Amino acid sequence: EAGVAQSPRYKIIEKRQSVAFWCNPISGHATLYWYQQILGQGPKLLIQFQNNGVVDDSQLPKDRFSAERLKGVDSTLKIQPAKLEDSAVYLCASREQGAKGTQYFGPGTRLTVL
Amino acid sequence: AQTVTQSQPEMSVQEAETVTLSCTYDTSESNYYLFWYKQPPSRQMILVIRQEAYKQQNATENRFSVNFQKAAKSFSLKISDSQLGDTAMYFCALHAGNNRKLIWGLGTSLAVNP
Numbered sequence: 001e002a003g004v005a006q007s008p009r010y011k012i013i014e015k016r017q018s019v020a021f022w023c024n025p026i027s028g029h030a031t032l033y034w035y036q037q038i039l040g041q042g043p044k045l046l047i048q049f050q051n052n053g054v055v056d057d058s059q060l061p062k063d064r065f066s067a068e069r070l071k072g073v074d075s076t077l078k079i080q081p082a083k084l085e086d087s088a089v090y091l092c093a094s095r096e097q098g099a100k101g102t103q104y105f106g107p108g109t110r111l112t113v114l
Numbered sequence: 115a116q117t118v119t120q121s122q123p124e125m126s127v128q129e130a131e132t133v134t135l136s137c138t139y140d141t142s143e144s145n146y147y148l149f150w151y152k153q154p155p156s157r158q159m160i161l162v163i164r165q166e167a168y169k170q171q172n173a174t175e176n177r178f179s180v181n182f183q184k185a186a187k188s189f190s191l192k193i194s195d196s197q198l199g200d201t202a203m204y205f206c207a208l209h210a211g212n213n214r215k216l217i218w219g220l221g222t223s224l225a226v227n228p
Binding site: 033037041042043045048056089091093101102103104105106107108110 | 146147149151156157158159160161164205209215216218219220221
């Protein structure tokens with residue numbers, strides 16, 4: 001079974017530029033999560049989708065971050081414009097419906113904002 | 115409120131020895147799940163082990179086992195025969211009730227020394 005796929009793996013941009021990350025969850029997983037993890041900290045949930053609907057986006061900085069999950073499969077997370085403090089690893093995870101909480105993670109995208 | 119506490123920011127162990135990482139949690143839910151995730155320097159989050167609260171038997175996965183003390187709300191991870199590849203950040207996480215999201219501890223950085 002293929003795992004969660006993410007791209008790109010690394011991205012370096014200048015502040016005020018835009019960037020987009022892509023995630024393809026494990027086939028059949030209804031729930032998809034985007035996390036931001038700053039070095040030395042635990043993951044912070046940005047947004048949670050159930051199929052193509054948003055369940056929780058309470059910690060998503062909506063003035064600059066946006067996310068969508070069209071057709072309830074893959075998802076994109078966008079930052080526009082980026083700030084220095086957005087430098088982090090962005091993790092995508094997915095979970096099977098009724099799977100007792102277990103989330104499976106992709107390899108992450110490491111973003112550096114200069 | 116649901117919380118997860120990891121009181122050991124850093125630990126080290128000699129190769130082939132045994133180490134125990136501590137985790138305590140708090141929830142008012144009766145139905146919950148506990149997880150240990152490992153995050154090596156590559157930053158990918160990898161599921162190590164999962165425990166269902168209604169199961170009295172401690173979960174085991176090869177060299178990894180947990181000591182689940184429900185009354186004390188304690189969930190420690192024991193790594194036997196430590197290997198260099200076990201060097202990583204270890205996160206304890208809680209999934210409770212219908213919350214659908216994980217509550218994360220701050221992590222324990224484990225170094226396995228040759």
